[in-house]
Amino acid sequence: MESDFKTLISFNLGNQIFAFDSLKVxxxxxxxxxxVTKVPNTKDFILGVINLHGNIVPVTDLRVIMQIENWTNTRDTSIIVVSPEDKLESQFGIVVDFVKEVFEVGNDKIMPAAFQNGMGLIDTFEGTVxxxxxxxxxxxxxxxINQIESKNV
Structure with missing residues (x-):
């Protein structure tokens, strides 16, 4: 049985707020x-890898993937380590400007995503709250993840 709400973690990229399922964090x-250890011959959105409890975790910059311009790293810049498939080997880090909050939203409050950015990533968004x-x-x-993998990392 599906829940009537989602628990999301929100974060800033530039002056925009994004979120995803907090259970993946x-x-x-x-x-x-x-x-972050650099890895030669990788795309510009791959910052490198980190060692997290003995696991090598690739780190991507979501600001580059989402074409957010004019950003700088600050003391609030964070790496959110996620595991979309709930497996250690599928973990990866996402660099964001800062983590905002964890909150719950009713499924009835989620509006469908009816736009796309310059990369044609219309499927990147599940909705807007x-x-x-x-x-x-x-x-x-x-x-x-599919977008990252399709860019021949």
Whole structure:
């Protein structure tokens, strides 16, 4: 039986707010450039890898994937480690400007995503939620993974 609500974690990329299923989150880490090991010959959105409890986790910059311009890393910049398939080997890190909050939203409050960005990523979004006068775009993590893999990382 499907629940009547979703628990989401929200975060900022540029001046926009995004969210995804909080049950997919494994860790939230501060982003420190020295902790990410660069990997040669990878795409610009792959920052490198980190060692998380003995597991090698690739780190991607969602700001680059979503074509967010003019961003800088701050002390609030974070890595959200997610596992979309609930397996250690499917973990990856997503760099975001800052993590905002975890909140619940009723399924009846989720509006369908009826737009696309310049990359043609219409399937990237599961929907949009209006929360406290802000629009929060819900990201489909599996679609983002497919987009990353299709770019011949």
């Amino acid at each position: 494994r860790n939230i880490l501060p982003y420190e450039e020295g902790n 209006q929360e406290k006068d802000e629009f929060i775009h819900m990201i489909d993590l599996m679609h983002v």
